[in-house]
Amino acid sequence: MTEPKRLTPQQVHALVRKKWDAYHSSWLVSPLEATWPLTVLLHELTQKDVSSGLAETRKWVQTWRAWDPGSCSVQWVSRRWPSGDQELPTRLVIPSAEAAAAFLGQKSVWDRAKRRYAQWCERFPKLAGSKAAARQSDAVLVEYSDEDFQRLNSLLQWFLDCPRSGLYLRQLPVPDVDTKWVERRRGAVSDLVRHLFNAPDTTSLHQVCGLLTEPSRIRIRVLCPQLRGQLGGLCDIEAPVAELASLPIRPRTCIVVENQNTGIALPNIAGAVVFMRLGLAVDQLDPIGWIRDAFLQVYWGDLDTHGFAALARARRRFPAMVSVLMTEETLLSHRSMWVREEKPSKVESFDNLTEAEFDVYDGIRSNRWEQQVRLEQERISWPTAMERLLSVCSV
Known part of the structure; x- marks a missing residue:
């Protein structure tokens, strides 16, 4: 049997609190006269409800008679029923936002907000x-x-x-x-x-x-000894994007790796330059024209949803970019090195992935192999990684 709807003061307090949480900001900055008074219906009791639960109803009525509503008011209504006359609390009336705040014990908070908002x-x-x-x-x-x-x-x-x-x-x-x-x-x-x-x-x-910001800085390593000779022997360079774009080099191969340690560990590769620790910040490479002029553009990222998001973003800037070591074979052959990707990517467009790349991404996203799989690029067998990377760069 369904219990008749009768609200206790505690339940009404909870209802008013929900309204406060949802609307107090608008009550402060754009008060509407139509909002007030705010009324809360206290019961939907019928004569049958009262007759069948007279003791409970009397106890409920006494609770409301003993309760102090503060600056709010409780409206009562008389019912003339064959079973006898009954006087029941029918509505709690809250006249204003100030009264709602006081009702909820938020008066000092409301007063502070009003004073500061007026300022x-x-x-x-x-x-x-x-x-x-x-x-x-x-x-x-x-x-x-x-x-x-x-x-x-x-x-x-x-x-x-x-x-x-x-x-x-x-x-x-x-x-x-x-x-x-x-x-x-x-x-x-x-x-x-x-x-x-x-x-x-x-x-x-x-x-x-109109504030100034420090220019974005990108770290690269010049993997080619001949290219290093054109830069006075410099190999490891971190500089603003505009300065990198003006370097007098024309590499044959531009490699983008997601993580710094991977880029630092790469050996000499003829004609190659590597960009490190960019991830989803690959957009910063856009002004560097000699990347587009390179014969080969390579992306190597983590095997997780964010790695494929970065690949898709990089390929929007450099459509000819190829991926390396971001395959199902690489992922499944390193199962013991998997970790959990705590916050998978949800908002990226993956239109720029190849069919094979998207299939791996979709498998990771849909937990085809395990829950939230992630294989960091540093965890791939280094001999295997170098063999594959060097074979791609030698094409």
Whole structure:
């Protein structure tokens, strides 16, 4: 038999808490008069329910009579039934967001958020009623200390006053704000700044505020002794992308490996240069024109979903790129070296994989051989790996 619906004060508290969690941010930044009062229906009891469970109903009524709703109110209704007159609590009425906060023991939190939001509206009118303010209502308006809230406001004001400073983040002349402070709060700062400058969600803090960033640096090894001679004997080079693009070399073979140790361990290979530790950052290679001019472009990554994602991304930039050691045979012959891939790739497009490559990727993704298989490239038998790599590079 189904229990009649009658809510206890504890159950009502839980329901109001769920509404608070879902809507308090919008109650703060875009309050609607139509929202209030908020009412919660306390029962759906019929005469039959009351008659068949009179003791339980009386106990429930007494619970509500003894309960203090604070700034909320409980509405009662009289029922004239043949079994006798009954007075039942019917609704809890919450008149305002302030009352909801007090009801949930959140009054000090709500007051702090309101006070700080009012400061935002006065100092940064564009934040008034904004989704950005709503998104940061807990992280910033509630959780920041007073000192950090003032630091944030000073930083936002400085960005507005100096929109294209051309400074590095470390150079900003904002008291008590340093790089570490901003980095720990980058999500909130970027969100608010993007809104203040009408910038798309995809733009970075540096892009929006006209800040300088250190150029991307890529590490390469020049595996060919002849090419090293053209660079004064340099073999291991880490430099900004633009500087690498200007190197006076024209390698026959450009190899991209996912991990640094693999690149460091590679032997001399005639006409070859290796790029290391890029993974999904292979997009950074795009400006280096002499990679496209090379006779052969090779990618060797881990045998996991992220390795194939990086291969697909690299091939979008370099369509002629071939893969090496990313085969089913390599994977299955090293079963004892498998580890678990904790967070498989889910969002990449794999249109640029060959049929054989996609089959291996699909097998890993679908757990064809084992749950979340991963074979790191360093775990492949080195003699086997070198034999295969050198045979590809000698074509």
